[in-house]
Amino acid sequence: MTAPLALSPLPAAARPLVGFASLLRANGFAVAPEQVVAFLAGVDLLGPRSIEDVRKAAVATIAPPRERRDTFDALFDAHFLGAAGEPEDADDWQADDDMKVEEEGVGQDILIGEEVHETGREATSAEALAVRQLRPPDDGDTLRRFTRALPEALPRRRGYRHRRARRGPGIDLAASLKAAIRNDGEVMALKRWRRSTRVRPILLLIDVSGSMKQRSDANLALAHALVHAAPRVEVFTFGTRLTRLTTALKRRNRSRALAIAADLVADWDGGTRIGDALQAFLAVPRFAGYARGAVVLILSDGLERGDPGAMIRSVQRLAARAHRIDWLSPLAADSGYRPETEGLAAIRPFITSLANGATTAAVCRHVLSLGRERAA
Structure with missing residues (x-):
């Protein structure tokens, strides 16, 4: 009888990093297994040359909530630097049995903020991890026409x-x-x-926060059609964390692709931290390379509840890499719409257009109009 394969032991250098993720879970932070893997890869990518490189990799991949950043830093210092003292709210945290899920036999504490708005009409800074089943699109005919027309209408550049x-x-x-x-x-x-x-590459960034709740299903169906109609497309979702969906959406069967994508996204209908998500995107060189010379489409209402300065700096850096940035907001359906939030008003000079994103047909019309530009 063949002996069972033994699992390879965890390298000694990786044990403190994995131990830090366990420490975060014990103190109420939601850390998924794929985030731990990304954390290890980020540390390996950065060198690291100093302990601050490890901290940057942890912030970029684990994406701690803004309101708990002080606790995160205190746990980091205590774990890696041996700093005395405990985080201020460590004693106040009490795990609730109703707030735990089991994944691959390991319990994970999920932080559910009290500010989550169920109607999806307002933005919130709280992180809510949830599972969602995407509905099939109601505008299938629009997507079929869009798929047929897109290859000839894609924006191009001189080779x-x-x-x-x-x-x-x-x-x-x-x-x-x-x-x-x-x-x-x-x-x-x-x-x-x-x-x-x-053909220029296309980078699609989709807001899946609570304020975009009514458009999330349709936007993911549009992303699936775009991936199969254009040769170079990258798709990410963001709310309180960043998730890459390109590989999942490459499956030909739309229902199956959307089901896999829905399982990958953990921050459905939660808070809105656009700046932190874009910073995490730009912190990974492979991801930042997707934006070079690309047409960047951001499907979001721009209702940032995090630091608007982070959003402004991130969009400015993204605009320096991209060919153009088109912000498609459901609020822009009104012809007299003017951005009112501090972040969206400040980034207006860095984006090429602020267009209507209230319906799938409006988004499709805008994407098809991009090919009318002269190749430059």
Whole structure:
């Protein structure tokens, strides 16, 4: 009989990092297994050269709630630096049996804020981890027409390769000489070339917080259609944390793809921390590379409840990498809409357009209009 395979022991260098995640769970922080894996990868990516690199990796991947950042830092110092003292609210935290879920045999405490708004009409800073089942889209015909029209309407840019053309700025010497050989050395006409064009990548960022509750299902269905109609698309969701859904949405069956995506997103209908989510996105070089030269589509109402300064700085850095940023908000359905929140008003100079995102048809029309730009 074949002996069962033994699990490889955890490397000694990784034990303090995994122990920190356990310490956070014991003090009421919601830390998913994939966040622990991302934390380890982030530390490996940063070196680390100092303990502050470890702290940055922890903040970017675990994304502690803004209101509990002091507790997070105190636990970090106590665990890695041996700082004396306990976090201020450590004694006040009491785990409630109704607030625990079991995942792969390990209990995880889930922090549920009291500010969660069930109607989805207001933004909140509280983090609520939830499971959601996405409904099939009601506008399937709109998505089918969008999928057929998109390949020809995708925004493009000039590439570095050349292709033959009847008219062009350069002379294709090799093709001209080949044509001359067929005419006994007589050059009858000069062949021309021009630079080819390439489809620009698309980065889709979807707000799944409580204030966008009514649009979350439709926006995920639109993302699935976009992934299968365009060659280079990356999809992320954000609320109180950042989740990459590109791989899940690549499945051809829409119902299956949306079901997997719904399981991956843990912060449905919770708080809104746009700045923290964008900072986490830009902190990972591989993710930040997706924005280089891309058309960035942000489906959000912009009701930031975190630090507006973080949102402003993140959008400014994102705009420096991207070709353009289009912010599609349900509130912009009114032609007289003007951004009122501090964060959205401040980032207005960095975004190309603030357009209507109230319906799937409106979002599709806007995306199809992007291809009318001249390739630059």
